[in-house]
Amino acid sequence: MKIMVCLKQVPHQDARLDIAADGTWIQEDNLKFEINSYDTYALEEALGAKDAGEAEVFAVSIGPDRVTQALRTALGMGADRAIHVKDPEIDGSDALGVAKVLAAIAKQESPDLILMGMMSDDGNFAAVPPMLAQLVGLPHTTAAVKIERANGSVTCDREIEGGAHEVVELQSPCLVAVQSGINQVRYASLKGIMAAKKKPLDVKTAADLGLTGQVGAAAAKAKIDKISMPVKGDRAEILEGSTDDVVGSLVTKIKELGLL
Amino acid sequence: MSTILIVTEIQNGSIREASYELASFAQKLGGSVKSLVMGQGVDALAEEFSKKGGGEVLVAEHESLANYNAEAASSAILAAVAASGADVVLISNTPSGWDVAPRVAAALDCAFVSDCFQIAEGPVLQRRVFNGKLDAIVSVEGTVVATMQPGATSAFEGSSDGSVSKLDVSIDAGALRTRFVETKQAESKGVDLTKADIIVSGGRGVGAPEKFQEVIEPLAQILGGAMGASRPVVDAGWLPHEYQVGSSGQVVQPKLYIACGISGAIQHLVGMKTSNFIIAINKDPDAPIFEVADLGVVADLFEVVPALTKAVQAAKGG
Numbered sequence: 070m071k072i073m074v075c076l077k078q079v080p081h082q083d084a085r086l087d088i089a090a091d092g093t094w095i096q097e098d099n100l101k102f103e104i105n106s107y108d109t110y111a112l113e114e115a116l117g118a119k120d121a122g123e124a125e126v127f128a129v130s131i132g133p134d135r136v137t138q139a140l141r142t143a144l145g146m147g148a149d150r151a152i153h154v155k156d157p158e159i160d161g162s163d164a165l166g167v168a169k170v171l172a173a174i175a176k177q178e179s180p181d182l183i184l185m186g187m188m189s190d191d192g193n194f195a196a197v198p199p200m201l202a203q204l205v206g207l208p209h210t211t212a213a214v215k216i217e218r219a220n221g222s223v224t225c226d227r228e229i230e231g232g233a234h235e236v237v238e239l240q241s242p243c244l245v246a247v248q249s250g251i252n253q254v255r256y257a258s259l260k261g262i263m264a265a266k267k268k269p270l271d272v273k274t275a276a277d278l279g280l281t282g283q284v285g286a287a288a289a290k291a292k293i294d295k296i297s298m299p300v301k302g303d304r305a306e307i308l309e310g311s312t313d314d315v316v317g318s319l320v321t322k323i324k325e326l327g328l329l
Numbered sequence: 330m331s332t333i334l335i336v337t338e339i340q341n342g343s344i345r346e347a348s349y350e351l352a353s354f355a356q357k358l359g360g361s362v363k364s365l366v367m368g369q370g371v372d373a374l375a376e377e378f379s380k381k382g383g384g385e386v387l388v389a390e391h392e393s394l395a396n397y398n399a400e401a402a403s404s405a406i407l408a409a410v411a412a413s414g415a416d417v418v419l420i421s422n423t424p425s426g427w428d429v430a431p432r433v434a435a436a437l438d439c440a441f442v443s444d445c446f447q448i449a450e451g452p453v454l455q456r457r458v459f460n461g462k463l464d465a466i467v468s469v470e471g472t473v474v475a476t477m478q479p480g481a482t483s484a485f486e487g488s489s490d491g492s493v494s495k496l497d498v499s500i501d502a503g504a505l506r507t508r509f510v511e512t513k514q515a516e517s518k519g520v521d522l523t524k525a526d527i528i529v530s531g532g533r534g535v536g537a538p539e540k541f542q543e544v545i546e547p548l549a550q551i552l553g554g555a556m557g558a559s560r561p562v563v564d565a566g567w568l569p570h571e572y573q574v575g576s577s578g579q580v581v582q583p584k585l586y587i588a589c590g591i592s593g594a595i596q597h598l599v600g601m602k603t604s605n606f607i608i609a610i611n612k613d614p615d616a617p618i619f620e621v622a623d624l625g626v627v628a629d630l631f632e633v634v635p636a637l638t639k640a641v642q643a644a645k646g647g
Contacts, residue, residue, distance in 0.1 A: 080459075082460075086459060086462060086463060088463075095459075095463070106564075163440070163441075164431070164441060165434065165435060165438070165440075165441065168431075168435060190459070190460060191458065191459055192458055193443075193444065193456075193457065193458055193459070193460060194441075194442075194443050194444075195427055195431070195443055195444070196431040196434070196441050196443055197431070198431070199399070199428060199429070199430070199431035199432040199435070200431045200432065200434065200435035200441070201435075202432065203403070203431075203432040203435035203436050204435055207506075208399070208400060208505075208506040208507040209399060209428075209432070209507075210399065210428065210507075211424075211427065211428045212424060212427075212428075212577075224510070226513070227424070227428075228424070228577050229424040229425075229512070230423070230424060230576065230577075231515055231580065232515030232516075232570075232577065232578060232579070233512060233513060233514050233515050234512070234513040235397065235424070235509070235511075235512050235513075236509075236510035236511050236512070236513065237507060237508065237509055237510060238507070238508040238510055239506060239507055239508075240506035240507075243506070248577070249560070249561075249564045250560070250563060250564030250565075253566065290439060290440035290469060290470045290471060290473075291440040291441060291442050291467055291468075291469045291470075291473070292467065292468055292469075292470075293458075293465045293466070293467050294453070294466045294467065294468050295465070295466045296458065296463045296464060296465045296466075297463065297464050298463065298464070298615065299457070299461075299462075299463070299464045299617065299620065300464070304619050304620050304622075304625070305607075305609060305619045305620075305621075305622035305623055305624055305625030306623065306624055306625065307614075307619070307625045307626070307627060308624060308625065308626050312628070312632050312633060312636050313636070315626050315628065315633060316633065316636045316637050316640045317640070318624075319608060319624070319626070319637055319640075320637070320640045320641060320644050322606075322608070322624060323552070323585065323641070324644070326584060326585055326605075326606055328526065328527060328552065328584060328585055329552070329641065329644055329645065
């Protein structure tokens with residue numbers, strides 16, 4: 070089977086976030102980037118199928134030059150090949166624009182299974198997976214914590230509220246958006262990294278995908294007008310002073326609550 | 330003037346609270362309000378909702394809507410959008426809501442905004458990005474499908490003039506490629522945090538699995554409480570899932586919740602913000618956890634927590 074894994078490169082989770090001059094996104098220059106945490110679990114899931122001799126795995130990512138690093142990492146971990154969609158025309162796309170780009174790739178490649186994280190650590194929209202499934206005409210599920218592949222179908226446990234699971238069966242081809250923490254993500258070995266240098270990494274543009282004028286900022290129907298630090302209306306009373314002072318106040322408070 | 334379609338959700342045989350919250354958002358936005366109730370044998374629920382904020386309620390009855398099915402739900406919502414002429418479609422950001430809403434937006438080729446906690450004229454929507462660290466204001470062009478965060482507003486409690494009509498949905502059950510199999514209830518927990526009076530939780534800031542035993546657990550023990558954790562800790566395999574506090578773990582309401590090295594992603598806050606008293610200890614003064622905490626300490630947890638453990642021990646006379 071052929072598995073397509075969609076990866077997004079996002080600012081490192083511990084990166085300091087400064088708002089960009091135009092106020093609509095963060096300052097991305099000089100930031101450290103990493104593969105979106107949710108997507109790493111999707112990649113691991115695909116590589117597990119490859120290890121079992123059941124799948125060919127290719128990774129797709131959209132973005133500027135820096136994205137090459139994420140795709141090289143995926144290749145180093147074991148993906149067979151990668152596609153980098155790189156085109157300034159795509160910059161500023163909303164989730165639907167991103168889904169259109171990935172849908173064009175999926176239509177060219179006809180994978181049996183598309184795996185990706187259920188959301189990104191930066192935008193947190195959780196929008197692209199179901200959109201992509203709709204555009205390609207595939208069944209899908211989200212928040213998958215267990216994925217079992219059978220002949221012609223995929224059965225998933227998806228996480229719902231309060232720790233309960235919903236079991237859903239999807240006919241192949243299909244799309245599964247995974248929850249974080251569903252497996253132990255491997256590291257790229259030195260041997261893997263060396264081997265990755267010889268693996269194919271194709272670069273495509275919006276025009277290559279027949280999407281000229283359909284994606285990018287001008288086509289976006291949802292736009293972030295402004296980002297800001299959240300208003301801290303009734304935030305916590307912050308205790309100041311030495312560790313001893315702070316600890317003393319905490320003990321007093323715990324006593325007041327009748328818990329000590 | 331907007332035409333708003335509220336997509337309701339049925340849980341355990343009744344329309345869930347979050348759907349009434351959508352009715353509040355619809356009232357606030359203003360416009361003509363219509364609703365969709367989908368399922369099997371749901372006429373009475375539709376009748377009730379029409380009088381409690383739902384306005385003109387469309388009922389989609391189909392066997393494949395009895396349990397959540399993304400393809401079937403998507404067909405029903407699209408039929409309701411067409412029948413109502415809605416330009417604002419409101420869906421709760423619940424496990425089924427977040428699953429179906431983007432699919433509907435893609436089918437409509439329209440704007441989509443998720444997990445919003447506010448909606449105003451425009452419509453302009455407000456939500457968080459970067460796992461709760463920043464606020465974003467999003468504007469849209471044309472029709473919009475928006476998912477709203479459960480609990481972000483209070484449920485609509487007024488009454489409304491309403492009506493109920495049948496919605497024609499043509500779902501060919503045999504053509505669906507998605508099948509609901511079953512719901513598995515949460516397994517009984519080895520650790521039941523919901524009964525603890527005091528919970529001391531650690532997050533990614535704790536840094537390593539052994540630090541939970543060295544730093545977090547002693548404080549929990551001396552206070553006679555339980556130890557909890559945030560999602561990244563469980564994802565990293567530092568602690569088993571039964572310790573997880575949050576929307577996908579245990580939802581807790583202890584007398585005292587002490588969050589150590591937890592930044593406060595929304596999914597964690599949902600699981601603990603109604604605790605009676607919250608103390609947060611975090612190095613980052615901008616961490617969202619301080620917004621729900623009552624008392625905050627901006628410091629290294631490895632200095633404060635062991636010192637607090639000692640002080641509590643001393644206060645207990647031992």
